[in-house]
Amino acid sequence: xxxxxxxxxxxxxxxxxxxxxxxxxxxxxxxxxxxxxxxxxxxxxxxxxxxxxxxxxxxxxxxxxxxxxxxxxxxxxxxxxxxxxxxxxxxxxxxxxxxxxxxxxxxxxxxxxxxxxxxxxxxxxxxxxxxxxxxxxxxxxxxxx
Numbered sequence: 001x002x003x004x005x006x007x008x009x010x011x012x013x014x015x016x017x018x019x020x021x022x023x024x025x026x027x028x029x030x031x032x033x034x035x036x037x038x039x040x041x042x043x044x045x046x047x048x049x050x051x052x053x054x055x056x057x058x059x060x061x062x063x064x065x066x067x068x069x070x071x072x073x074x075x076x077x078x079x080x081x082x083x084x085x086x087x088x089x090x091x092x093x094x095x096x097x098x099x100x101x102x103x104x105x106x107x108x109x110x111x112x113x114x115x116x117x118x119x120x121x122x123x124x125x126x127x128x129x130x131x132x133x134x135x136x137x138x139x140x141x142x143x144x145x
Contacts, residue, residue, distance in 0.1 A: 041071045049079055053086065061091070069095040077119050084112040 015022040045067060052060035064072065073095065080088035089111045090101045 041067065042075070045072060045075050049075075053079075053083070056087075064091055065094060073119070077115070080112060080115065084108055089115060 015026055017023070045064070048060045048063040051057050052064060064076075073092070076088055076091055076095070080086070080092070085108050089106070089108070092115055093099065093101050
């Protein structure tokens with residue numbers, strides 16, 4: 001499997017309807033990419049995120065930090081959008097600045113707006129809705145704009 005595969009948005013480069021073999025090869029490859037993404041990134045993230053939210057477990061937090069930051073950032077931002085009063089800013093700060101948040105008082109709504117702006121400007125353009133699709137083609141709730 002090629003590491004730099006991306007979704008093709010140029011209709012001129014899509015497989016011809018007269019070539020069903022190529023269509024099914026690409027469809028199966030896309031399904032395999034989604035399956036691998038769910039198995040290696042999404043499912044571990046959701047399990048550890050749920051554990052961390054529920055108990056504040058340091059082991060769960062460290063497991064979240066161990067996931068590749070480019071893969072986890074959109075997922076963290078979705079969770080952060082759902083719970084702006086939580087501790088997601090701490091995880092983002094450690095993932096992207098490499099340091100823990102100190103004990104200072106933070107306006108969580110203001111902090112969320114800063115991270116949201118950063119994500120939209122720096123990462124949002126790179127993120128595809130396709131990464132959110134589940135095995136059944138269902139998309140979880142997206143962060144509010």
